[in-house]
Amino acid sequence: MKVFHNKSQLSKIIDGFKAKNRAIGFVPTMGALHEGHLSLVEKALSENNVAVVSVFVNPTQFDNQEDLVKYPRTLEADVALLKTVSDDKIIVYAPTVDDIYGDDVKSQSFKFDGLENEMEGAFRDGHFDGVGTIVKRLFEIIKPNRAYFGEKDFQQLQIIKKLVELNHMPVKVIGCPIHRADDGLAMSSRNTRLTENHRKVAPFIYETLKSAKIKFGTKSAKNVTEWVEKQFKKQPLLELEYFIIADTDTLKPVKRKSTKKTYRAFIAAYAGDIRLIDNIALN
Template sequence: MKNFQNKTELSNYVSALKDHGNTIGFVPTMGALHKGHLSLVNKGLKENDFVVVSIFVNPTQFNNEEDLVKYPRTLEADLSLLKTVGDDRIIIYAPSNEDIYGSEIQSQAFNFDGLEHEMEGAFREGHFDGVGTIVKRLFEIVKPDRAYFGEKDFQQLQIIRKLVELHHLPVKIIGCPIHRAADGLAMSSRNARLSPAHRADAPFIYKTLISAKTKFGTKSAQNVTEWVNTQFKKQGLLELEYFIIADIATLKPVKRKSTKKSYRAFIAVYAGDIRLIDNIALN
């Protein structure tokens, strides 16, 4: 694997590869890698000649300073995990804050046609400005042909698609299925911080989503939402922040179901001070 910390060196290396007709896939991460990330990398390797994996904890997308400080930083372990893929076509970009932002760490303001105000945007002020800023900068540095994102962060995936559309960026965005542990918990870098008790209870999130999907076949969105809220009040260790059934195109909560639209259920839950999100397609 090639390993870069400097954007100019990386850009020059990737440009040389593209000059020789190679295609470039891109998997942006914040590190603390797990099997979900590896699934994105492997898909990228199947569809491209080389894959760039960025490892960068982006400060501008954290609205909670404590969350930023506690976010796991495990670069050596991440590199070791990527080596298990056994493919020398992987290129690592692990920059510093200065390499990405220079002397001023600040978000650009974005308008994503309202997608940024729903769900995560309502609970994490400025989050998607930070996401848009880092993803746009990384696209400009890497210049990938394809970029791969997991559907666990489905709202983020839709916003990045909108970013590419609005800014006419020459990259194809590919959403990949949620990678889950055997008990159903969506894989996340934050899972490593769960206490044993919270880790034991966390699969309740996905089990509830599965039941909500079944109920949505015959009941209204409001009825399903009320049922989910009741289940979490009984649960004990896990605290529900939100459960929303939304139109996947607009991400706005559904008021009345339509057979012409596609819906998804979105959930955010606190396990102690660890915030977990998940979602599921409903139709």
């Protein structure tokens, strides 16, 4: 398996693929890979000749610098895990911060038709500027035909689709279902940092989402939200940051349900100092 740390070396390989009309699937990650990432890579390989997996902890999308410092960096283990999928059809791009940003480690400023102001955007200052900056840069370097993102970060998925649309980038962005542990917890690199007690109660997040989906069939968004908030008050090991039912397209909170629109429920909660997010389609 080839691992590149330098974009100029990677670009020579990419140009060779392009010259032979070989389709490139791209899976951007921040490393600490798990089964959820592998499912994206497998999907990429099923639809393309080769998969490029980036492993890069992007400093510009962290509003909490302590979280950036603590984020797990496990490149050797990540490469070993990817080899279990394929040793010859996967290329790893693990750049340094300098290789991506040079001496100017800062985000561009983006407007995503208001998508950036909802939910995560309201709670994580500058987060989506950082996401837009790194994804746009990676798309320019890797030139993929298709790029694969998990729906756990559904708002991010919608924003990246908007990024591609607004910048007329020749890449198809594909959302993939949330990969879950057997107990329902959404797969996340952060899960490895949970204490034993927090790991035991974390599936409560998904259980609550499933119950909220059922209730949304007969109750208003306001009533469902109030019910979720009450449930979390009964769970002392988890602190609810937000629960929002939003329009799938605009991500704006629902005020009155419409049979002509689709909705998702989004949640963010703290298990100790570990922030977990999840979501579920409601209709």
